[in-house]
Amino acid sequence: xxxxxxxKLTATVGAEVTDLPPQALAGxxxxxxxxLDALEDNGVLVFPGLKLDxxxxxxxxxxxxxxxxxSDGHHPVAGIYPVTLDKSKNASAAYLRATFDWHIDGCTxxxxxxxxxxxxxxxxxxxxLGGETEFASSYGAYEQLDDDEKQRFGSLRVVHSLEASQxxxxxxxxxxxxxxxxxxxxxxxxxxxxxxxxxxxxxxxxSADYVVGMEVEEGRALLADLLDRATRPDLVYSxxxxxxxxxxxxxxxxxxxxxxxxxDSPREMLRTTVLGDEPIQ
Numbered sequence: 001x002x003x004x005x006x007x008k009l010t011a012t013v014g015a016e017v018t019d020l021p022p023q024a025l026a027g028x029x030x031x032x033x034x035x036l037d038a039l040e041d042n043g044v045l046v047f048p049g050l051k052l053d054x055x056x057x058x059x060x061x062x063x064x065x066x067x068x069x070x071s072d073g074h075h076p077v078a079g080i081y082p083v084t085l086d087k088s089k090n091a092s093a094a095y096l097r098a099t100f101d102w103h104i105d106g107c108t109x110x111x112x113x114x115x116x117x118x119x120x121x122x123x124x125x126x127x128x129l130g131g132e133t134e135f136a137s138s139y140g141a142y143e144q145l146d147d148d149e150k151q152r153f154g155s156l157r158v159v160h161s162l163e164a165s166q167x168x169x170x171x172x173x174x175x176x177x178x179x180x181x182x183x184x185x186x187x188x189x190x191x192x193x194x195x196x197x198x199x200x201x202x203x204x205x206x207s208a209d210y211v212v213g214m215e216v217e218e219g220r221a222l223l224a225d226l227l228d229r230a231t232r233p234d235l236v237y238s239x240x241x242x243x244x245x246x247x248x249x250x251x252x253x254x255x256x257x258x259x260x261x262x263x264d265s266p267r268e269m270l271r272t273t274v275l276g277d278e279p280i281q
Contacts (some may be wrong), residue, residue: 002011003016003030003031004017004020004031004034004035004038004040005017005019005020006018006042006045006254007217008042008238009046009237010022010235010237011035012137012140012235012237013042013043013044013135013136013137013140013235013236013237013254014040014042014043014044014045014046014135014237014239015038015041015044015045015046015076016045016046016047016048017038017045017046017047018191020047020050020130021254021258022050022051022052022053022056023056025059025060025063026059026060026063026246028063029062029063031063031064032060032064033190035063035064035248036064036118038110039118039250040197040250040253043135043137043139043247043250043251043254044122044135044237044247044250044251044254045247045248045249046239046245046246046247047245047246047247047248048242048245049242049244049245049246050122050244050245051244052122052244052246053075053079054075054076054080054102054122054270055239056121056179057075057076057079057080057122057246057259057270057272058079058080058272059168061079061118061272061273061274063104063277064117064118064176065117065118065136065168065273065274065277066272066275067272067273067274067275068272068274069114070186074089074090074092075270075278077179079272080240080270080271080272081270081271081272081273082268082269082270082271083099083121083268083269083270084096084154084267084268084269085097085198085261085263085264085265085267086266086268089268095189096168097156097167097169097256098165098166098168098169098206099254099257100257100258100259100260101165101168101169101205101206101257102136102204102205102206102226102227102231102255102256102257103165103205103206103207103255103256103257104138104203104204104207104251104252104254104255104256105204105207105273106118106249106251106276107160107187107189107207107208107280108161108162108185108186108187108207110161110184110185111185113245113275114275114276114278114279114280115251115276115278115280116252116273116274116275116276117247117250117251117252117274117275117276117277118248118250118273118274119248119251119272119273120246120247120248120269120271120272120273120274120276121133121246121248121269121270121271122245122246122267122269122270123241123242123243123244123245123268124268124269124270125241125267125268126165126241126242126243126266127241127261127262127265127266127267128211128260128265129261129265130237130259130260130261130262130265131241131258131259131261131265131267132238132240132241132258132259133238133239133240133241133247133256133257133258133259134231134236134237134239134256134257134258134259135236135237135238135239135249135254135255135256135264136230136235136236136237136253136254136255136256136280137201137235137253137254137255138193138198138201138202138203138228138230138255139200139201139202140230141201141202141204141226141229141230141233141255142192142200142201142202144229144230144244145148146279149241150192151264153191153192153202153211154191154192156190156191156211156212156213156214156251157189157190157211157212157213158188158189158190158203158208158209158210158212158219158223159186159187159188159189159208159209159210159211159212160186160187160188160189160193160203160207160208160209161181161184161186161187161209162181162184162207163178163182163209164207164208164209165205165207166181166207168206186209188212189203189280190203190281191203191204191211192220193252193280193281194221195252195253195278196278199253200225201252201253202226202230203280204226204227204230204255205227205255206221208223209232210223211223220229227255230255231255235244238259241269252278253277
């Protein structure tokens with residue numbers, strides 16, 4: 001019998017988990033394995049009104065894999081990163097505006113780190129206007145290609161950069177900003193990610209700059225078309241947050257973005273990231 005009670009939210013991505021008390025999430029490897037299996041099947045899991053405290057969130061994430069501690073210091077609890085546009089709570093808030101565009105976390109690491117396995121967000125404060133988090137399946141993006149496209153796109157490689165994602169929200173950077181963006185190395189990834197499971201997905205989103213071997217504008221037009229097709233409204237799950245909600249997604253198989261919200265919004269999400277163990281290949 002399944003350890004989780006799951007209700008599908010859309011036909012393509014997202015499911016709600018009900019009847020699970022927050023204290024059940026920590027210290028149960030069997031439950032962690034069940035969550036990972038459910039993520040593989042659904043891409044996104046929503047725990048409505050869970051009211052998970054930060055320490056319990058970190059303990060839960062340890063059941064899923066190793067925790068990212070690279071951003072420790074932003075929050076009193078190690079492993080928690082506040083997602084907010086309030087610079088008094090996050091000195092890197094300006095960079096978070098890039099999350100308003102569709103993306104996959106970890107495509108432009110500082111080194112050779114793999115994309116994150118999963119991300120957990122819990123809502124501490126929500127926006128009065130906007131601020132929903134939207135999800136689309138990158139597995140589904142591949143599966144909707146016709147056979148000819150799967151053949152043609154299978155050998156394409158795409159250069160990803162921090163600059164590409166930041167220019168979308170800041171098209172006229174200062175020399176200092178541009179230098180900071182370009183200090184992050186670019187990364188070349190296959191357009192089609194063949195996973196260890198045998199499933200395939202498309203590596204798309206804001207960081208995808210150009211296609212190797214194609215005219216720059218032609219390649220960008222292709223990437224934009226594929227992203228538009230992957231994120232059609234009927235293929236997207238949009239989560240409207242309530243305080244206390246927790247959402248976890250499979251970063252390797254899901255594109256996501258935050259709907260824009262005002263600069264002075266109190267919206268604050270507490271994020272914990274589970275490190276990846278699978279390269280894009």
